Amino acid sequence: MSYYAHATDPVTFGIFFVLYYVTIPVVVLMWFWKYYHYIRKGKYHIKQLALLILLAFVITSFSGFKILDQYLYIYSPVDEKITCYSSSCILSSPLITEYNFVREDFENAGVPSVGFMRIYRIYDVGISQSLLSPKKLNHVVITRPLIFIPVTEVHVYSVSEDRRIISKDKFYLIWPKSPGKLLTEKFDFKFSVMIVSGGA
Template identity: 40%
Template sequence: MVYYSHATTPVIFGGLLVLYYFSIPFALIMWYGRYHAYIKKRNFRLKKLAAYLLIAVFVTSFSAYKVAGIYFNIHSPTGGTTCYTSSCVLSARSLSQYHINTTELEKLGLPRLGPMEVYMVRDKGTDTETLMPKTMDYVAIVRPLIVVPAARVDVYHADERGRPWKKSFTIVWPLQPGSVLTDKLKTEFTVIIVTGGGKGGGV
């Protein structure tokens, strides 16, 4: 089961994947093309290279964050909530709507500052190890790491019935974000793509 109303479009998803995979190679090509004559003379213009890579790393990190969010969004009944502080996370409407124990959530440790997207994931999936149906019931927080080409994912299970736990991992370029989520959470993650005619497919 997925929430089809949260499907994305090929332009948005494809564009983000292009930015994620090719920003760093494009930065290197731009640097080499522009300063080829200097590089041949072993004048590598490293400050220029650093500037190109700084921009590329930021774009890559932000793209990884957005792509991971799309994967979670398809399994979230409420969609994502954008936050910049831990207090915003604790007051997120989706958490109160599903009676999440925010005290336990806070004890597990929340990101303090910076852009982050909060998802209340509640769905049925398939366990990748047993191939049996699996309940997805947790809070996921995704954030870009900005200074490295990666996004951080923190997953919390802190409802009033179960023992609280936290699992954190990093999606590092050039790993495929959906594959990392599938591997770490042992649940098959796909994206629903909706075309102009309303037909969709999984990715």
């Protein structure tokens, strides 16, 4: 079951989808086109290329983070999108306190210390991709773009029915990996984005 009210709109998803996949190659092509005559003479303008690539990495990292946000939010029963910038914010967030998770469990498992982060409660039932049998998602997920490289860090806390952490995993969305494919592989559960006209 996904949460229809959390569906995104085609414009928002499309913008971040395009930015995620094309920003880096477009920037390299722009550099090559602009400095083509200099490059032929052996003057490569590496400083300009480095600045352009840094900008492309920032855009790509944030776009990947936003695409992950669209996927994860659809499978979250929590209406509010919770943004944090520190571990203390995560540990005192409504998702931890109002859902009666044990704060010490997260402290012992470890949470990201600083950065632009989103925290999600993922709860759903579907079909395992590998076993083709019923599977339940019961997790808390924290995502954090690494900004200056085209990578988003994903922390996954598996929780029991009594809301205690039973395991923790960490993986990375590295460009140009498909965000949806990565989530499907890591959770062994088909992740798909829901797009409706007008969004939610």
